[in-house]
Amino acid sequence: MTDPTPQALATPTPEATRQLIAFRGDRTATGPATWGQQHIWRDIVAMLPDTAFFNIAQVAFVPPGVDLPGVLEQLAELTSRHESLRTLAVPGADGSLQQRVLAEGTFEVDVLELTGAEHGAELREHFAGAARRLEGRGFDNTAEVPFRALVGVLDGVPQAVVLCLSHFAADLAGVRLLAGELGALLAARAEGAEPPPRPPAREPLEQAEFENSPDGLRMEEKALRHWSTQLDRAPADNFPRPPGDPAAPRFWRGELVSRAVPEALRAAAERHRSTVPNVLLAATAALLARSEGLEACGLKLVTANRFRPELHHAVGNVAQEVFVAIDASGDSFTDVLRSVWTATLGAHRNGQFRPERARALAEEAGVAVDCLVNDLWSTTWETPDHPALSPGQLAQAAGESVFRWADRLDQDEVAFFLETFAVFEDPGLIRITLLGDTSRMEPARIEGFLRGLERVLLALAEGDLPPADFPSVAGLNVPGPVFR
Known part of the structure; x- marks a missing residue:
């Protein structure tokens, strides 16, 4: 292609x-x-x-x-x-x-x-x-x-x-x-x-001064308590099987450009009475968990941290990664959406802390925090003014999706990193990338996950899909049980 x-x-x-x-x-x-x-x-x-x-x-x-x-x-x-x-x-x-x-x-x-x-x-x-x-x-x-x-x-x-x-x-x-x-x-x-x-907005030096003030440190303690709660609810590893032999280079990034995914997300959000970002996150989390034989997964998300008035207009780097545990054990996709809504609401209220303290909590809990989702596309997406596509039109659009390998890296710290981007030349497209550690996800599975996520979203646009059925719809085999 x-x-x-x-x-x-x-x-x-x-x-x-x-x-x-x-x-x-x-x-x-x-x-x-x-x-x-x-x-x-x-x-x-x-x-x-x-x-x-x-x-x-x-x-x-x-x-x-x-x-x-x-x-x-x-x-x-x-x-x-x-x-x-x-x-x-x-x-x-x-x-x-x-x-x-x-x-x-x-x-x-x-x-x-x-x-x-x-x-x-x-x-x-x-x-x-x-x-x-x-x-x-x-x-x-x-x-x-x-x-x-x-x-x-x-x-x-x-x-x-x-x-x-x-x-x-x-x-x-x-x-x-x-x-x-x-x-x-x-x-x-x-x-x-x-x-x-x-x-008016805080400059970075002023933000650092606030963070080290008594009010800032109390805010941090609250955020770290939230981290501890989420770590307790997450599996120890989203990839529970022993690592395999990595490819060379070890980290591969695949990219899917799709016109079907934005339309499917729009339809699924309306059908399930949710939002486009929550549908995307819930589908990603449930597919990741269920395709690895798990009923929950832990993910890091990016929170903007701009809810305080003094940061609304700040030109600075105030965003941080927050950890959430998402429950995919329910019988309905609505159950996953409910878990996503609760987890993300709490995370975005608790997104400011010293990163080394959060890492120490994860190490103490024995939980791998190496899976990330960063949805940039939905922050600028606007509902198109044309009617929603029919199932046949969605299937036709999916047939035009294009996958390619974007890059390969020798080093990184992630096992799974999914990002979404707008396509500047065509607002009707979405670009979804997945960087995977090939010792945990072989290259064929990285491509399979992106294509499978598109299939799952098309199915959710037509009706409910039990999370247990996500892997089969996606075309991803579920590895056998882990023997310890």
């Missing part, structure tokens, strides 16, 4: 001209890293030298009337407004981590001259590819500011800006806020109006 990526994305980007743009902020300061920064820093170090894996990019379009100097000026304004964009990581010899805010310096902007492109789909496709290429260059978070940009210029007129940040600087919600703020600044510039003020 072929990759559905449009041809415009497969062609090399013309050479861009790199400029260094100066910024100036209010202060130079050093202090403890936030818990969110500590969390992602450990992951970044574990993946060295592939730090680009943790980059995040977003696109903002430039309104008519703003020239290139105006765009560059607003990018410098963003960097001056937000300390996270000019913060370095300062690791200590003892394993501690601090953050250092720079008062002045420079960041890189690549200017890409375009010819023959047009507004609309072609421009969107071109910049989807440019964003991926921009993301593919890692940051040295200890030496360079964690922010860069690319400006696309058509016949001398700026058309779009790709913002790229290290995950150390901001999570996805923070980068989306930044892109929205840039759009507002550019719109004001185009209209000759005063720039909108920066929305």
